[in-house]
Amino acid sequence: MSRLSINTHEAKQFVGSATETILDSALKSGLVFEYSCKTGQCGVCKIKVMSGEVIELKAQLVLTEQDKLSNKVLSCCCAPTTDLSIEAEDLSALHGIEIKTIPCRIKQLTRYSDELVGVTLRLPPTAEFKFLEGQYIDVIGPNTIRRSYSVASTASQGEINLVIKRFENGKMSEYWFNQAKDNDLLRLEGPKGTFFLRDGNEDLIFLATGTGIAPIMSILYGLDSDADFVQCGKISLYWGNRHPDDFFWQPSFKKLKVAVNQVLSRPTEDWPHQTGYVQKVALMTEHNLAQTAVYACGSNMMIQSAHESFLAAGLAENKFYSDAFVQSY
Numbered sequence: 001m002s003r004l005s006i007n008t009h010e011a012k013q014f015v016g017s018a019t020e021t022i023l024d025s026a027l028k029s030g031l032v033f034e035y036s037c038k039t040g041q042c043g044v045c046k047i048k049v050m051s052g053e054v055i056e057l058k059a060q061l062v063l064t065e066q067d068k069l070s071n072k073v074l075s076c077c078c079a080p081t082t083d084l085s086i087e088a089e090d091l092s093a094l095h096g097i098e099i100k101t102i103p104c105r106i107k108q109l110t111r112y113s114d115e116l117v118g119v120t121l122r123l124p125p126t127a128e129f130k131f132l133e134g135q136y137i138d139v140i141g142p143n144t145i146r147r148s149y150s151v152a153s154t155a156s157q158g159e160i161n162l163v164i165k166r167f168e169n170g171k172m173s174e175y176w177f178n179q180a181k182d183n184d185l186l187r188l189e190g191p192k193g194t195f196f197l198r199d200g201n202e203d204l205i206f207l208a209t210g211t212g213i214a215p216i217m218s219i220l221y222g223l224d225s226d227a228d229f230v231q232c233g234k235i236s237l238y239w240g241n242r243h244p245d246d247f248f249w250q251p252s253f254k255k256l257k258v259a260v261n262q263v264l265s266r267p268t269e270d271w272p273h274q275t276g277y278v279q280k281v282a283l284m285t286e287h288n289l290a291q292t293a294v295y296a297c298g299s300n301m302m303i304q305s306a307h308e309s310f311l312a313a314g315l316a317e318n319k320f321y322s323d324a325f326v327q328s329y
C-alpha cells in the first residue's frame with residue numbers, strides 16, 4: 001500500500017495510507033490529535049481537510065451536512081487516498097505518554113449500589129504507567145472482551161480506580177457485577193483519549209452525567225494534590241443522575257474551592273437539591289462564559305446538547321472539551 005504524506009497547519013508531517021485512519025497514523029508517528037471514542041460516535045476528532053481526498057473506513061455517525069460542506073471529517077473514521085493537508089492541532093501535553101498493554105489485578109471491588117461498582121486495579125511495580133488525569137483505559141477481560149473506562153484516580157496514586165455502571169445484558173457488566181473477585185488477572189491498554197485539563201487559570205465548569213464523573217474526580221483530585229496549583233478562577237461542578245443513590249461520591253477537597261451542584265433528572269419529593277438536566281441547570285447559573293472552559297463527560301446526548309447550548313450562550317468553540325461514554329465497540 002502506497003505511503004501518503006499528511007501535513008498539518010502547524011507544519012507537522014506524518015505518513016498515512018488508504019487502509020489506516022488519519023488518527024491511527026498520527027498516533028503511530030507520535031502526534032496526538034483530539035480524540036475520544038474512536039468509533040465515529042462522539043465527534044471529538046473532527047478535523048478540516050485543506051487539500052487532498054479521503055475515504056471513509058468507518059461510518060462518520062455525527063458528521064453534519066454543514067461539516068461536510070466545510071470539508072470536515074472524523075479523523076478516527078477516514079483515511080487518505082492522496083497526499084493531504086489538514087488543520088489539526090498536535091497536543092504536545094501528551095507527548096511521551098506511551099500507550100501500553102499491561103497485566104493488572106483487581107485489588108478491591110466496592111459495591112456502591114446494585115447499578116454501580118468501584119474497581120481498584122493494582123499494576124505491576126515495574127509498569128511505569130503514566131497518564132494525564134481525565135484519560136481513559138481499555139480493560140481486556142474474560143474472553144478478550146474489551147471495554148473503555150475512565151480513570152477516576154490521580155496519576156500519583158500508583159493504582160487505577162474505575163467507576164462502572166451496570167448495563168442490562170452487558171457482556172462486561174456480567175463480569176463486573178456477577179463474577180469479578182479480588183486478585184482476578186486482567187489486562188489494560190492505555191492511557192487513551194484527550195480529555196485532560198488544558199489551562200487551570202480560567203473559570204472551569206465541569207458537567208457530568210452518571211459515571212461521567214470518573215475523569216472529573218481524577219482532574220479535580222489531581223489539582224487538589226498539586227502543590228504548584230494556585231486556584232485563580234471559579235470552579236463549578238454540575239453532576240447529574242437519575243436516582244439519589246447514584247451520587248456515590250461526596251466531593252471534598254483539601255484546598256480546592258468547588259461549587260458542587262448535584263442535579264437529579266427524575267425528581268423525588270424529598271430531593272433537597274436541583275432537578276432537571278445538568279446542562280440546563282448549569283446555563284441558568286453560569287452567565288459570563290467569556291473566560292471559561294467547559295469539560296463535559298458522560299452520555300452523548302448530554303454532551304451534544306451542552307455543546308450546542310453553551311456555544312449559543314457565548315462559550316468559545318475551542319473551550320468545550322468532552323468525553324462521551326458511547327458504546328465501546
Ligand SMILES: Cc1cc2nc3c(=O)[nH]c(=O)nc-3n(C[C@H](O)[C@H](O)[C@H](O)COP(=O)(O)OP(=O)(O)OC[C@H]3O[C@@H](n4cnc5c(N)ncnc54)[C@H](O)[C@@H]3O)c2cc1C
Pocket residue numbers: 036037136147148149150151162163164165166167168169170171172173174193211212214323324325326327328329
Ligand atoms: C471513552 C469511553 C470511556 C468510558 N468510560 C466509562 C466509565 O468510566 N464507566 C462506565 O461505566 N462506562 C464507561 N464507558 C462505557 C463502557 O465502555 C461500556 O460501553 C459500558 O460499560 C457497557 O459495556 P457492557 O459490556 O457492560 O455492555 P455491552 O455488552 O457492550 O452492551 C449491552 C447493552 O447496552 C448497550 N450499551 C452498551 N454501552 C452503552 C453505552 N455506553 N451507552 C448506551 N448504551 C450502551 C448496548 O447497545 C447493549 O444493548 C466508556 C466508554 C467510552 C467510549
